[in-house]
Amino acid sequence: MTITSSDAIPRPTKRSLKSIGLIIAKWGLFVAVLYYVIRYGVDQWKTLDLRNVHWSPGCLAAAMLVYFISWIPAAWVWGELLRSAGSKLRFYPLVRAHFCGHVGKYIPGKALSLVIRAALVREFDVPLSLSGLMATVETLITMATGVIVTVVLLPLLIGQADTQGIATALPVLTSVLEAPSWQRWTAAGLILIFAITTIPIFTRLLAMATKKLSRKIDPSSTAELHLPYRTVGLWMLVIAGGWFLNGCSLGLVLLSVGITPDLTNSPLLWTCAVAGATSLGFLVLFAPGGLGVREAILIGFLQLSPQIDASFAVVAAVLLRVISFLSEILFTLLLYSVSGKRVRKPESENGD
Numbered sequence: 001m002t003i004t005s006s007d008a009i010p011r012p013t014k015r016s017l018k019s020i021g022l023i024i025a026k027w028g029l030f031v032a033v034l035y036y037v038i039r040y041g042v043d044q045w046k047t048l049d050l051r052n053v054h055w056s057p058g059c060l061a062a063a064m065l066v067y068f069i070s071w072i073p074a075a076w077v078w079g080e081l082l083r084s085a086g087s088k089l090r091f092y093p094l095v096r097a098h099f100c101g102h103v104g105k106y107i108p109g110k111a112l113s114l115v116i117r118a119a120l121v122r123e124f125d126v127p128l129s130l131s132g133l134m135a136t137v138e139t140l141i142t143m144a145t146g147v148i149v150t151v152v153l154l155p156l157l158i159g160q161a162d163t164q165g166i167a168t169a170l171p172v173l174t175s176v177l178e179a180p181s182w183q184r185w186t187a188a189g190l191i192l193i194f195a196i197t198t199i200p201i202f203t204r205l206l207a208m209a210t211k212k213l214s215r216k217i218d219p220s221s222t223a224e225l226h227l228p229y230r231t232v233g234l235w236m237l238v239i240a241g242g243w244f245l246n247g248c249s250l251g252l253v254l255l256s257v258g259i260t261p262d263l264t265n266s267p268l269l270w271t272c273a274v275a276g277a278t279s280l281g282f283l284v285l286f287a288p289g290g291l292g293v294r295e296a297i298l299i300g301f302l303q304l305s306p307q308i309d310a311s312f313a314v315v316a317a318v319l320l321r322v323i324s325f326l327s328e329i330l331f332t333l334l335l336y337s338v339s340g341k342r343v344r345k346p347e348s349e350n351g352d
Contacts, residue, residue, distance in 0.1 A: 038292075059256035060319070064327040067249040071099055073242035077235045078117075078138040084227065085134060087126045096335040097121045101135070102328045106291075114139075123339070137206055139282075141232065144202065145239040146279030148195045153272035155187040157304050199236070200229040246278070247271030250298075253319045259307055266305070273301035274320075295321060 075098035082089055097120035104113030118131040207226065247270030251261055254270075261267075277298040281290025295317040302313035 054258035056256040056258075059252045060323060063249045063252035063256065063320075063323050064330065066245055066252060067324050067327045068099065068331045070242050070245035070249060071102070073238045073245075074098065074138060074142045077141060077239060078135060080235065081134040081137055082121075082126065082131065085130055087130060089121060089124055089126060093121060093124055093339070096339075097131075099328070100332045100336055103332055120336075133210060137210060140206065140209070141235060142239050142242075143279040143282050145236045146243055146275040146282075148192075148236070149240055149243050150272050150276035150279065152188050152192050152195070153268050154276075155184040155191070157269055157272055158184060196233065199233050203227050203229050203232050206232075243275040244271050246274045249323070250274050250316070250320055253323060254308070254312075254316050257312065257315055257319070259312060259316075262307065266307075269301070269305055273298055276301055291321075 072095060075095045078098055079089055079091070079094045082094075097117045100120055101113040101117035104111075104116045114132045114135045117135045118126075118128045121131045122128055244267070247267060250270045250273060251266060255261065277294045278290065280297055281294035284290060284293045298317045298320065299310070299313045302308045302316060303310060308316070
Protein backbone atom coordinates (compact mmCIF):
# COMPACT_ATOMS: atom_id res chain seq x y z
CA MET A 1 0.00 0.00 0.00
CA THR A 2 1.32 3.43 -0.89
CA ILE A 3 0.09 6.74 0.40
CA THR A 4 1.12 10.15 -0.79
CA SER A 5 0.25 12.52 2.01
CA SER A 6 0.74 15.95 3.39
CA ASP A 7 0.76 16.91 7.05
CA ALA A 8 -0.55 20.34 6.29
CA ILE A 9 -3.53 21.38 8.40
CA PRO A 10 -6.49 22.51 6.28
CA ARG A 11 -7.75 26.04 6.76
CA PRO A 12 -11.05 26.35 8.59
CA THR A 13 -14.00 27.28 6.41
CA LYS A 14 -17.10 29.25 7.28
CA ARG A 15 -20.05 27.14 8.31
CA SER A 16 -23.17 27.33 6.16
CA LEU A 17 -26.71 27.52 7.50
CA LYS A 18 -27.14 23.85 6.59
CA SER A 19 -24.15 22.75 8.68
CA ILE A 20 -25.33 24.89 11.61
CA GLY A 21 -28.77 23.29 11.32
CA LEU A 22 -27.21 19.81 11.37
CA ILE A 23 -25.23 20.68 14.49
CA ILE A 24 -28.38 21.92 16.24
CA ALA A 25 -30.26 18.77 15.16
CA LYS A 26 -27.46 16.49 16.44
CA TRP A 27 -27.32 18.18 19.84
CA GLY A 28 -31.12 18.19 20.01
CA LEU A 29 -31.28 14.44 19.41
CA PHE A 30 -28.52 13.86 21.94
CA VAL A 31 -30.32 15.87 24.62
CA ALA A 32 -33.62 14.10 23.88
CA VAL A 33 -32.07 10.60 24.10
CA LEU A 34 -30.15 11.48 27.24
CA TYR A 35 -33.28 12.91 28.86
CA TYR A 36 -35.33 9.75 28.33
CA VAL A 37 -32.50 7.46 29.44
CA ILE A 38 -31.92 9.51 32.61
CA ARG A 39 -35.64 9.60 33.32
CA TYR A 40 -35.89 5.82 32.99
CA GLY A 41 -32.80 5.40 35.16
CA VAL A 42 -34.20 7.65 37.90
CA ASP A 43 -37.51 5.73 37.91
CA GLN A 44 -35.66 2.42 38.31
CA TRP A 45 -33.31 3.87 40.93
CA LYS A 46 -36.32 4.73 43.11
CA THR A 47 -37.29 1.05 43.17
CA LEU A 48 -33.80 -0.06 44.26
CA ASP A 49 -33.17 -1.00 47.86
CA LEU A 50 -29.57 0.04 48.46
CA ARG A 51 -29.38 -2.33 51.41
CA ASN A 52 -29.35 -5.18 48.89
CA VAL A 53 -26.32 -3.75 47.09
CA HIS A 54 -22.97 -5.04 48.35
CA TRP A 55 -20.22 -2.78 47.03
CA SER A 56 -16.75 -4.14 46.25
CA PRO A 57 -14.14 -1.45 45.43
CA GLY A 58 -11.62 -4.18 44.57
CA CYS A 59 -13.82 -5.53 41.78
CA LEU A 60 -14.30 -2.00 40.43
CA ALA A 61 -10.53 -1.44 40.39
CA ALA A 62 -10.04 -4.77 38.60
CA ALA A 63 -12.74 -3.76 36.09
CA MET A 64 -10.75 -0.60 35.25
CA LEU A 65 -7.61 -2.65 34.58
CA VAL A 66 -9.41 -5.28 32.49
CA TYR A 67 -11.12 -2.53 30.48
CA PHE A 68 -7.71 -1.09 29.57
CA ILE A 69 -6.33 -4.52 28.61
CA SER A 70 -9.40 -5.25 26.47
CA TRP A 71 -8.40 -2.58 23.92
CA ILE A 72 -4.90 -3.95 23.33
CA PRO A 73 -6.08 -6.39 20.59
CA ALA A 74 -7.59 -3.48 18.63
CA ALA A 75 -4.36 -1.51 19.07
CA TRP A 76 -2.41 -4.50 17.71
CA VAL A 77 -4.63 -4.61 14.61
CA TRP A 78 -3.99 -0.89 14.06
CA GLY A 79 -0.27 -1.63 14.26
CA GLU A 80 -0.61 -4.43 11.69
CA LEU A 81 -2.43 -2.05 9.34
CA LEU A 82 0.36 0.50 9.70
CA ARG A 83 2.90 -2.25 9.10
CA SER A 84 1.09 -3.28 5.91
CA ALA A 85 1.42 0.32 4.71
CA GLY A 86 5.18 0.40 5.40
CA SER A 87 5.25 2.09 8.84
CA LYS A 88 6.55 0.12 11.78
CA LEU A 89 5.67 1.18 15.31
CA ARG A 90 6.80 -0.40 18.55
CA PHE A 91 4.23 -1.90 20.93
CA TYR A 92 4.26 0.74 23.67
CA PRO A 93 3.87 3.84 21.46
CA LEU A 94 1.16 1.97 19.57
CA VAL A 95 -0.90 1.16 22.70
CA ARG A 96 -0.21 4.64 24.08
CA ALA A 97 -1.57 6.42 21.01
CA HIS A 98 -4.52 4.06 20.63
CA PHE A 99 -5.72 4.32 24.21
CA CYS A 100 -5.10 8.06 24.56
CA GLY A 101 -7.29 8.49 21.50
CA HIS A 102 -10.26 7.17 23.48
CA VAL A 103 -10.75 10.51 25.22
CA GLY A 104 -11.52 12.07 21.84
CA LYS A 105 -14.70 10.03 21.40
CA TYR A 106 -16.50 12.28 23.85
CA ILE A 107 -16.60 15.02 21.21
CA PRO A 108 -19.60 14.64 18.84
CA GLY A 109 -18.56 13.05 15.55
CA LYS A 110 -15.74 11.08 17.25
CA ALA A 111 -13.20 12.33 14.69
CA LEU A 112 -11.01 13.87 17.40
CA SER A 113 -10.14 10.35 18.57
CA LEU A 114 -8.41 9.68 15.23
CA VAL A 115 -6.66 13.07 15.34
CA ILE A 116 -5.21 12.35 18.80
CA ARG A 117 -3.91 8.98 17.67
CA ALA A 118 -2.29 10.45 14.58
CA ALA A 119 -0.68 13.28 16.54
CA LEU A 120 0.86 10.92 19.10
CA VAL A 121 2.55 8.68 16.51
CA ARG A 122 3.77 11.56 14.35
CA GLU A 123 6.94 11.83 16.47
CA PHE A 124 7.75 8.26 15.39
CA ASP A 125 7.86 9.32 11.72
CA VAL A 126 4.38 8.01 10.91
CA PRO A 127 2.59 10.48 8.57
CA LEU A 128 -0.56 12.03 9.98
CA SER A 129 -2.68 11.02 7.01
CA LEU A 130 -1.49 7.41 7.11
CA SER A 131 -2.07 6.93 10.84
CA GLY A 132 -5.47 8.62 10.70
CA LEU A 133 -6.51 6.54 7.70
CA MET A 134 -5.43 3.26 9.27
CA ALA A 135 -7.07 4.26 12.56
CA THR A 136 -10.33 4.69 10.65
CA VAL A 137 -9.98 1.25 9.05
CA GLU A 138 -9.17 -0.37 12.41
CA THR A 139 -12.19 1.31 14.03
CA LEU A 140 -14.47 0.00 11.28
CA ILE A 141 -13.08 -3.54 11.71
CA THR A 142 -13.47 -3.34 15.51
CA MET A 143 -17.06 -2.12 15.39
CA ALA A 144 -18.02 -4.57 12.63
CA THR A 145 -16.64 -7.38 14.79
CA GLY A 146 -18.67 -6.08 17.72
CA VAL A 147 -21.87 -6.24 15.67
CA ILE A 148 -21.06 -9.78 14.48
CA VAL A 149 -20.33 -10.96 18.04
CA THR A 150 -23.63 -9.49 19.21
CA VAL A 151 -25.74 -11.01 16.44
CA VAL A 152 -24.12 -14.45 16.80
CA LEU A 153 -24.50 -14.61 20.60
CA LEU A 154 -27.99 -13.14 20.83
CA PRO A 155 -29.87 -16.30 19.73
CA LEU A 156 -27.98 -18.31 22.36
CA LEU A 157 -28.93 -15.87 25.12
CA ILE A 158 -32.64 -15.78 24.39
CA GLY A 159 -33.01 -19.19 26.01
CA GLN A 160 -31.97 -17.87 29.44
CA ALA A 161 -34.05 -14.68 29.18
CA ASP A 162 -37.19 -13.80 31.10
CA THR A 163 -39.33 -14.93 28.19
CA GLN A 164 -42.64 -14.16 29.88
CA GLY A 165 -41.77 -10.53 30.58
CA ILE A 166 -40.37 -9.96 27.07
CA ALA A 167 -43.32 -11.69 25.40
CA THR A 168 -45.74 -9.50 27.36
CA ALA A 169 -43.93 -6.33 26.26
CA LEU A 170 -43.29 -7.53 22.69
CA PRO A 171 -45.81 -10.24 21.70
CA VAL A 172 -44.34 -10.40 18.18
CA LEU A 173 -41.26 -12.14 19.65
CA THR A 174 -43.22 -14.94 21.33
CA SER A 175 -42.42 -17.55 18.66
CA VAL A 176 -38.73 -16.62 18.75
CA LEU A 177 -38.56 -16.86 22.54
CA GLU A 178 -40.25 -20.26 22.57
CA ALA A 179 -37.94 -21.73 19.92
CA PRO A 180 -36.14 -24.94 21.02
CA SER A 181 -32.45 -24.89 21.84
CA TRP A 182 -31.32 -26.59 18.62
CA GLN A 183 -32.99 -23.89 16.51
CA ARG A 184 -31.20 -21.14 18.43
CA TRP A 185 -27.83 -22.91 18.00
CA THR A 186 -28.58 -23.40 14.30
CA ALA A 187 -29.44 -19.72 13.93
CA ALA A 188 -26.19 -18.69 15.63
CA GLY A 189 -24.19 -21.04 13.40
CA LEU A 190 -25.83 -19.79 10.22
CA ILE A 191 -25.21 -16.17 11.21
CA LEU A 192 -21.55 -16.97 11.89
CA ILE A 193 -21.16 -18.74 8.54
CA PHE A 194 -22.80 -15.82 6.75
CA ALA A 195 -20.46 -13.38 8.51
CA ILE A 196 -17.40 -15.41 7.50
CA THR A 197 -18.49 -15.62 3.87
CA THR A 198 -19.01 -11.86 3.69
CA ILE A 199 -15.48 -11.03 4.91
CA PRO A 200 -14.16 -10.74 1.29
CA ILE A 201 -16.95 -8.25 0.54
CA PHE A 202 -16.10 -6.35 3.72
CA THR A 203 -12.42 -6.15 2.78
CA ARG A 204 -13.39 -4.81 -0.64
CA LEU A 205 -15.58 -2.15 0.98
CA LEU A 206 -12.65 -1.23 3.26
CA ALA A 207 -10.45 -0.80 0.18
CA MET A 208 -13.01 1.45 -1.48
CA ALA A 209 -13.48 3.51 1.69
CA THR A 210 -9.71 3.89 2.13
CA LYS A 211 -9.29 5.09 -1.44
CA LYS A 212 -12.07 7.64 -1.04
CA LEU A 213 -10.82 8.91 2.31
CA SER A 214 -7.21 9.19 1.13
CA ARG A 215 -8.29 11.32 -1.83
CA LYS A 216 -10.21 13.61 0.48
CA ILE A 217 -7.05 14.08 2.51
CA ASP A 218 -4.87 14.54 -0.56
CA PRO A 219 -6.37 14.66 -4.10
CA SER A 220 -3.07 13.43 -5.54
CA SER A 221 -2.99 10.36 -3.27
CA THR A 222 -2.75 6.94 -4.91
CA ALA A 223 -3.54 4.91 -1.78
CA GLU A 224 -4.49 1.31 -2.35
CA LEU A 225 -5.41 -1.10 0.44
CA HIS A 226 -5.18 -4.77 -0.46
CA LEU A 227 -5.81 -7.05 2.50
CA PRO A 228 -6.22 -10.84 2.22
CA TYR A 229 -9.62 -11.79 3.62
CA ARG A 230 -7.96 -14.46 5.78
CA THR A 231 -5.84 -11.76 7.41
CA VAL A 232 -8.91 -9.63 8.12
CA GLY A 233 -10.67 -12.73 9.50
CA LEU A 234 -7.74 -13.34 11.85
CA TRP A 235 -7.82 -9.71 12.98
CA MET A 236 -11.54 -9.99 13.67
CA LEU A 237 -10.92 -13.11 15.76
CA VAL A 238 -8.29 -11.25 17.80
CA ILE A 239 -10.62 -8.29 18.29
CA ALA A 240 -13.41 -10.68 19.34
CA GLY A 241 -11.07 -11.69 22.18
CA GLY A 242 -10.88 -8.03 23.10
CA TRP A 243 -14.68 -7.82 23.21
CA PHE A 244 -14.68 -10.85 25.52
CA LEU A 245 -12.29 -9.07 27.90
CA ASN A 246 -14.46 -5.97 27.67
CA GLY A 247 -17.36 -8.17 28.72
CA CYS A 248 -15.32 -9.45 31.66
CA SER A 249 -14.97 -5.84 32.79
CA LEU A 250 -18.78 -5.65 32.88
CA GLY A 251 -18.84 -8.93 34.80
CA LEU A 252 -16.55 -7.45 37.45
CA VAL A 253 -18.84 -4.43 37.71
CA LEU A 254 -21.83 -6.73 38.29
CA LEU A 255 -19.83 -8.71 40.83
CA SER A 256 -18.99 -5.45 42.62
CA VAL A 257 -22.70 -4.83 43.33
CA GLY A 258 -23.31 -8.34 44.65
CA ILE A 259 -24.55 -10.20 41.55
CA THR A 260 -22.96 -13.66 41.56
CA PRO A 261 -22.48 -14.76 37.95
CA ASP A 262 -23.53 -18.03 36.39
CA LEU A 263 -20.25 -18.84 34.64
CA THR A 264 -22.03 -21.13 32.16
CA ASN A 265 -23.95 -18.33 30.42
CA SER A 266 -22.98 -15.02 32.01
CA PRO A 267 -19.69 -14.42 30.10
CA LEU A 268 -21.62 -14.74 26.83
CA LEU A 269 -24.20 -12.22 28.07
CA TRP A 270 -21.51 -9.77 29.21
CA THR A 271 -19.70 -10.01 25.88
CA CYS A 272 -22.88 -9.66 23.86
CA ALA A 273 -24.10 -6.72 25.94
CA VAL A 274 -20.86 -4.74 25.81
CA ALA A 275 -20.12 -5.48 22.15
CA GLY A 276 -23.65 -4.59 21.11
CA ALA A 277 -23.96 -1.46 23.24
CA THR A 278 -20.53 -0.11 22.24
CA SER A 279 -20.65 -0.89 18.51
CA LEU A 280 -24.25 0.27 18.05
CA GLY A 281 -23.59 3.32 20.22
CA PHE A 282 -20.63 4.14 17.97
CA LEU A 283 -22.94 4.36 14.96
CA VAL A 284 -24.91 7.14 16.67
CA LEU A 285 -22.59 9.99 15.77
CA PHE A 286 -24.54 12.70 17.59
CA ALA A 287 -23.91 11.11 21.01
CA PRO A 288 -20.42 11.83 22.47
CA GLY A 289 -18.93 8.44 23.34
CA GLY A 290 -22.37 6.91 22.68
CA LEU A 291 -23.52 8.57 25.94
CA GLY A 292 -27.10 7.64 26.71
CA VAL A 293 -27.46 5.37 23.70
CA ARG A 294 -24.90 2.87 24.96
CA GLU A 295 -26.49 2.81 28.40
CA ALA A 296 -29.99 2.26 26.99
CA ILE A 297 -28.84 -0.70 24.87
CA LEU A 298 -26.78 -2.15 27.73
CA ILE A 299 -29.74 -1.97 30.13
CA GLY A 300 -31.87 -3.84 27.62
CA PHE A 301 -29.30 -6.59 27.08
CA LEU A 302 -28.65 -7.08 30.80
CA GLN A 303 -32.33 -7.71 31.45
CA LEU A 304 -32.07 -10.87 29.33
CA SER A 305 -30.58 -12.42 32.45
CA PRO A 306 -33.09 -13.61 35.08
CA GLN A 307 -30.52 -12.59 37.72
CA ILE A 308 -30.62 -8.90 36.76
CA ASP A 309 -33.74 -6.77 37.12
CA ALA A 310 -34.18 -3.31 35.62
CA SER A 311 -32.88 -1.41 38.67
CA PHE A 312 -29.63 -3.41 38.87
CA ALA A 313 -29.22 -3.12 35.09
CA VAL A 314 -29.36 0.68 35.43
CA VAL A 315 -26.79 0.64 38.25
CA ALA A 316 -24.46 -1.62 36.24
CA ALA A 317 -24.77 0.54 33.09
CA VAL A 318 -23.98 3.73 35.00
CA LEU A 319 -21.11 2.10 36.89
CA LEU A 320 -19.61 0.70 33.68
CA ARG A 321 -19.68 4.17 32.11
CA VAL A 322 -17.97 5.66 35.20
CA ILE A 323 -15.41 2.85 35.37
CA SER A 324 -14.56 3.03 31.66
CA PHE A 325 -14.25 6.82 31.79
CA LEU A 326 -12.02 6.74 34.88
CA SER A 327 -9.90 4.01 33.26
CA GLU A 328 -9.51 6.11 30.12
CA ILE A 329 -8.52 9.20 32.09
CA LEU A 330 -6.15 7.38 34.46
CA PHE A 331 -4.32 5.30 31.84
CA THR A 332 -4.25 8.20 29.38
CA LEU A 333 -2.46 10.35 31.95
CA LEU A 334 -0.03 7.52 32.77
CA LEU A 335 0.68 6.65 29.14
CA TYR A 336 0.89 10.24 27.94
CA SER A 337 3.45 11.11 30.64
CA VAL A 338 5.87 8.57 29.14
CA SER A 339 6.27 8.97 25.39
CA GLY A 340 8.23 5.76 24.84
CA LYS A 341 10.53 7.46 22.35
CA ARG A 342 14.08 6.26 22.63
CA VAL A 343 16.61 8.97 23.38
CA ARG A 344 19.67 8.59 21.19
CA LYS A 345 23.05 9.38 22.68
CA PRO A 346 25.17 11.97 20.88
CA GLU A 347 27.76 10.48 18.54
CA SER A 348 30.54 11.98 20.62
CA GLU A 349 29.40 9.98 23.65
CA ASN A 350 29.10 6.81 21.59
CA GLY A 351 32.72 7.23 20.51
CA ASP A 352 33.84 7.31 24.14
